Amino acid sequence: MAIPRIQSYALPQCCSENKTNWQVDPDKAVLLVHDMQSYFVNFYDVEGELVKKLVKHIDALISAARAANIPVIYTAQPADQKPEDRALLTDFWGSGLTNRDTSILSTIAPKDGDKVYTKWRYSAFKRSSLLDDMKAQGRDQLLICGIYAHIGILSTALDAFMYDIKAFVVADAIADFSLEEHLQAIGYISSRCGQVALLEDLKASLSVDHENRNNKRGLVSIPSLQCAVAEILNIEVDEVDPEENLLYLGLDSIRVMTLLEKWRAQGINITLEQLSEGASIRDWHEIMQTRSQLEAVIA
Structure with a gap:
């Protein structure tokens, strides 16, 4: 009847796919x-x-x-x-x-x-x-x-x-x-x-700074990029090394386009040409951060 003893387990490294695309507003x-x-x-x-x-x-x-x-x-x-x-x-x-x-x-x-x-x-x-x-x-x-x-x-x-x-x-x-x-x-x-x-x-x-909150949709973390790549390749997240060349994992241009469509639906504006400047998760993360900072300056 009481709570059972609980065995340790690894916390999830990926999220379930959301139906919503809500954005956190610190004022709310x-x-x-x-x-x-x-x-x-x-x-x-x-x-x-x-x-x-x-x-x-x-x-x-x-x-x-x-x-x-x-x-x-x-x-x-x-x-x-x-x-x-x-x-x-x-x-x-x-x-x-x-x-x-x-x-x-x-x-x-x-x-x-x-x-x-x-x-x-x-x-x-x-x-x-x-x-x-x-x-x-x-x-x-x-x-x-x-x-x-x-x-x-x-x-x-x-x-x-x-x-x-x-x-x-x-x-x-x-x-x-x-x-x-x-x-x-x-x-x-x-x-x-x-x-x-x-x-x-x-x-x-x-x-993200208060005055630039409208641009925070462009920020993506390395863990979430790892999850996205693992999901589309149907492999475990642990197999996606942030430093590894994604081509070696089997990520082709068709799958990259699928990822881009998903990210655009979430408000992350990035192109295939921009992503092609990098070869790894780490590279992609830096490219997306740079794009987000440029959009904030332009805004």
Whole structure:
């Protein structure tokens, strides 16, 4: 009935394909650090690679959000809940937290001014003022990181959709009971109620200067380029070395044109002639960055 012990697994290096092409607007966004309490984290091996990487990614996301003046909020379940408050959660997960393990991990803990919402159900919106607070601030985008993907994070993203709030779930800054459930959750979100992104892509968009935000669609990270090439070649991401000549991997001009069409649909304006100036993922990334900077200057 309680949460099971969770085996470590590698965080995803690719995202599910999104139905949407939403762009994060720092003036409209809020970052939610979801349920990163000792009680929940301790079901993992806290010294394992999964938890170390998860906390590192969440910390980086928090820093990027603060730098972009995006409010950072948290959810935390209370200890020793009354039966009427816990209600049906008891039937699935037992009595829940005690006083000794309610704290949010110290390395990513709230700072003065950050709001912590009491978490009563799977969704962060249930029995909280989160929706009203976001409306009062004129914010309709919710960036989500934390645990667990297929329970509270999925439920919060689905509720956000119901309230016309755009949910952005950071695929490698969340964790779950297993890789399978993790992938199922982000697959559902990307196809039904929100948008899934990798940390580096989201950081790239948030790092763009305020006055040049209209140009941030042209930024693409090396991991996302690796994912795109791996997908079109039907190989594993680990097989795509950023330094390797893409011709050696079997990437021909027809497949490159397919990638270009996909990127153009996402607002990334790059031509075959421009890409041909480089031979590797690293080269392509530099070419795209240069193009983005030129467009910002022209704008």
